[in-house]
Amino acid sequence: MHKTLFELEDVIKKYDKVPVLHVKNLKLEENEIYAIMGPNGSGKSTLLKLLNLLDEPSHGKIIFQGVDTGKAGDSVRLRLRRQMCMVFQHTYMFNTSVYNNVSYGLRLRGIKGPELQSRVKEALSFVGMSDFGKRNALKLSGGETQRVALARAVAIRPRILLLDEPTANLDPDSVALIERLVQRIHETIHTTVLIVTHNLFQAKRLADEAIFLYEGNLIEKSPVPQIFTEPQSEVTRRFVSGTMVY
Ligand SMILES: Nc1ncnc2c1ncn2[C@@H]1O[C@H](COP(=O)(O)OP(=O)(O)O)[C@@H](O)[C@H]1O
Numbered sequence: 125m126h127k128t129l130f131e132l133e134d135v136i137k138k139y140d141k142v143p144v145l146h147v148k149n150l151k152l153e154e155n156e157i158y159a160i161m162g163p164n165g166s167g168k169s170t171l172l173k174l175l176n177l178l179d180e181p182s183h184g185k186i187i188f189q190g191v192d193t194g195k196a197g198d199s200v201r202l203r204l205r206r207q208m209c210m211v212f213q214h215t216y217m218f219n220t221s222v223y224n225n226v227s228y229g230l231r232l233r234g235i236k237g238p239e240l241q242s243r244v245k246e247a248l249s250f251v252g253m254s255d256f257g258k259r260n261a262l263k264l265s266g267g268e269t270q271r272v273a274l275a276r277a278v279a280i281r282p283r284i285l286l287l288d289e290p291t292a293n294l295d296p297d298s299v300a301l302i303e304r305l306v307q308r309i310h311e312t313i314h315t316t317v318l319i320v321t322h323n324l325f326q327a328k329r330l331a332d333e334a335i336f337l338y339e340g341n342l343i344e345k346s347p348v349p350q351i352f353t354e355p356q357s358e359v360t361r362r363f364v365s366g367t368m369v370y
């Protein structure tokens with residue numbers, strides 16, 4: 125049985141009084157891979173930031189693991205956030221070694237000594253970068269940088285991995301490698317994955333379910349491949365068939 129991880133009720137996010145996201149109802153279950161799709165400006169990153177508790181909704185409720193996050197104090201929100209890991213299109217690396225970049229999240233969580241070392245080693249090996257520990261993280265290629273970003277995730281073993289267009293700037297070989305790693309993280313750590321992607325093929329390859337946002341509204345949430353073969357609305361159909369111009 126799948127457990128509900130997130131529950132959103134009538135969530136509205138406004139910037140300068142302008143609503144940019146409205147999600148009437150959304151449930152996300154544990155141990156699934158969700159793709160979040162939609163044109164530019166449709167609210168995908170805004171949704172991810174709300175789920176990551178980086179930002180708060182202007183209205184409505186976000187319940188995470190049964191906790192109403194809007195009513196939770198800072199220490200509870202921090203504890204909840206520590207179960208998540210977010211990777212962006214452009215990952216921010218500290219100007220230090222790959223090793224230090226991967227160990228940072230563990231040190232934040234109070235892990236040190238031999239456990240710290242073995243978790244960093246294991247994470248670098250997981251992404252095929254065992255030899256990269258001493259390299260400067262700012263000197264890596266785009267694909268290597270995203271692999272280090274995933275190594276950070278592997279090290280902290282998050283319940284939830286939030287990926288905001290993680291492969292948007294990568295060459296096809298790197299895209300394939302990152303997709304395999306995401307799949308393996310999901311399978312071995314049982315991490316729930318939310319991936320924002322412009323790439324419909326990527327959504328097909330990776331996701332169990334797809335969520336389609338359009339002009340700030342959640343239009344459809346359907347299993348893959350049904351959303352591609354039997355979209356529930358005309359606007360979803362235009363998007364997945366490639367006839368939507370955006
Ligand atoms: N910090 C912000 N301040 C003001 N407007 C914002 C901010 N972040 C996003 N927006 C606006 O909210 C809308 C949705 O943005 P976003 O969630 O980034 O879309 P997507 O990720 O789907 O491209 C856009 O119109 C964007 O301009």
Ligand SMILES: [Mg+2]
Binds near residue numbers: 168169170288
């Ligand atoms: Mg975005």
